[in-house]
Amino acid sequence: MARKTVPPSGRLLTVDEAAERLNTSKRYPRRLIEERRITFVKIGRHVRIPESALDDFIAGGLVEPLRLTTRKAA
Template sequence: MVETKILTVYEVADFLKIHFNSAYELIREGKIRYIKVGRQIRIPESYLQEFIERGGTN
């Protein structure tokens, strides 16, 4: 089984050095893919890597 690191929005914001509201905005705009666990938003590390590789665009 491959272990995938799952990040919170706050962890993503910290990694990207942006405010957490900006991270939520990127998610709402569909620029960063995410999954929901109950009512909580989680971002697999691979989704964040995709965002970075695209240069932060759709």
């Protein structure tokens, strides 16, 4: 069976734009691409990261705060 791919939605960001959005150096998004930890698009020799893929990557690292319960005094 042929595998269908879903085209990325939103803007295509350069590595520099992705790094700026992540507040990191250019090396971090390049490493994510090299390790295939994020979706990317190759256009000729240029690499672009879909804005939706960057949003998904950020959301995947989201850690919810713990909700502490208080005990009632006896």
